[in-house]
Amino acid sequence: MNCSHVSDEQDSTGHADTWAAELRKTRSIELWSEHRKEICRHSDYLFLVLMIVQWLGGILVALWVSPQTWIGATPHIHMHVWAAIFLGGAVSVAPIAMAVLYPGETITRHVIAIAQAVWSALLIHLSGGRIETHFHIFGSLAFLAFYRDWRVLMTASVVVAADHMVRGFWWPQSVYGIAIATPYRWIEHVWWIVFENVFLVISCLRGQREVKEICQRRADLEITNSEIEERILQRTQELDDSQKSLQKELVERQRTQKEREQLFTELAKFSRMAGMAEVSTGILHNVGNVLNSVNVSANIAIDRLRASRVPTLVKAADVISTQRNLPEFLSDDPRGKNFPRLLKELSANLSLERDSQLDELLSLVKNIDHITDIVCMQQSFSQIRGNMEQLDLLELVEDALKIDDAAFVRHNVSVTRNFDKLPLIQTERHSVMQILFNLIKNAKQSINDSQQVDKRLTLTVTCDEDAVSVQVRDNGKGIEPENLSKVFTHGFTTKQEGHGFGLHSCALAAQRLCGSLSVHSEGIGLGATFTLRLPLQTATLCKV
């Protein structure tokens, strides 16, 4: 921002302030004018009522006090009655008309002030100039002060002063109640009016000032309210825009979340498939190993069968069958004489051969049974997942170990079992099996990859109040500390032929079973411990 921009902004702010101040001032004047007019209008109506009351009151008083005047026995309506009706009416009619036709106008309140002063004069006259009636003037002035317009007080005061001056000169008894009065007595009366007016004028001016201040504050308030309303509208618009944006973003996020869930589902599916593939690979590997043994056993059996002495026996049987005189042959013929020894040797060889074949066949059957077990196990774990069932975890661990049983023997891995007594747990068999198989397989590979002489795999199963833990500990090559946090990450692997699916899918499976899978390693060459923790009872799978 350069200097010219600053200057422009200051000018703009200055103009806005000036405009706001001008608006406040104008609005204040407008409010003051409205308020003043309202006060005057209200006062006009009050005086309208007062005029009617004074008129009717004058008539009633005239009818009560001096209804008739008499000339001997002849009564006539008293002059005061006519005066009350007509002169009183004349006095009141103009202010009433003005209050009705032009309420709030300046001329109206001045006409009312004149009329009220005339009413005072009339009452003073009709009361014979009683000094008490003069209080009507003071009361009227106080009443006129309702207008909060000192000019109205001046108008009334001038009329009263003129009345006192004129009547005091010509009819002093009419205004003072005495026939003997100095022509300047009106000045004394006017002085008292001035005395009262001083206070009333001060009161009016103060009232005007207060009302002006109130109007000023109200104008400020209105304009401030207007500004606030405008800001609120602006903020509301902004909020609406933000809400729409958020809604749009929410929809976008929901869509992304859906895609993510879909991807996750597919990933889980692929992970499962990968896990299954690994399991299958392990199983096939083991089956292959066993098949080697089967093949060896079969070849041995074939070789032994080929080397069997059965042809010798057949030949001996042919010799015997061709002899006409078997006893002579056995006793006389030199070949016959060797027959018993030959048969004895032959039977001994065949016995040995049979035992050997039997051993091989038994081994073959055993290996075939082993293959059958592995295949059955694989078949049992490859079924559809999601069924929660009560199962014996130790049995499951044993099954997992059994898959690699031959490999442990082959690689001289000693397996140690530290199993607590466990209750049946409710969980999903296949996922647990997948996890255990992976952990055991990884441990076995880690042990094999290490240079350990004493190869040990330790499985510890413990139980607490609401969960069971399966620890798979090996003394293999271990895990680097910086890789501990990555081992469950999708795609992370330290194996040359690994894909990084196994432990990731195991961790997800553990979470889906409402459990957890953790790893601990002291470092390279110090082995690793994987701990699977599962709740005793899992009613439904957890969301991951």
Added chain:
Amino acid sequence: MSKQTLHKPSGLKTKKRVVIAFSLSCWGVVLIAGTFALANYSSAPGNRLESRPTSEKYEAQERISLDKWPTSSVISAVLERPTLLIFLHPRCPCSRASLRELASVLSNSEISPRVIALFYCPKGEPDSWAHTDLWSSMEKVSDCTLYVDRDGEEAFKFGAMTSGHLMFYATNGSRSFSGGITCGRGHEGESPAKQALTNILNGHKTPQIDFPVFGCAIISRPTTREAS
């Protein structure tokens, strides 16, 4: 910020102003005239007789002076004490002020005159016609005798034609005060007449003894009366 619209204060159009000014001028004239007429009425004294005719034929008869107690009066003159007569129309509203002023005068006088109040009563009307609040007020004045003046005969004899007329007779029978003691119709307050009567009742002399009377007429026309 929305711009505020300003309302120009409403004013009266010139034509209306002219009409209003004219109307108010007329109104002012009416008020002044009415006030003047009312003041004039209030200041207008009633009729009075300086002398009265000896018979009904007013124009043809010899006139009798009223400076002395009329011998034809049914009210006897008592020369031992001064007498203050007051003639009242019992239904005259203006005379209430006269009675209040009389009470004021009597309360400030050293001489205690015999007070006689004569209340007009038309012919054919019962005496109760005269028993109004004025009658009651006069009853409260000490040493006061009240008479019903049938058809204003006594008033005529004394030459009093207006209610509120007071006459003061000294012990020698001469009339030393005649007139009303209010300064207008129904107007209370200090007046030369009241001052003069006060002076007389206090034994002082006064240069003027005849004053106008403000009140209702007791006798409309003196020619209808028969002089005694």
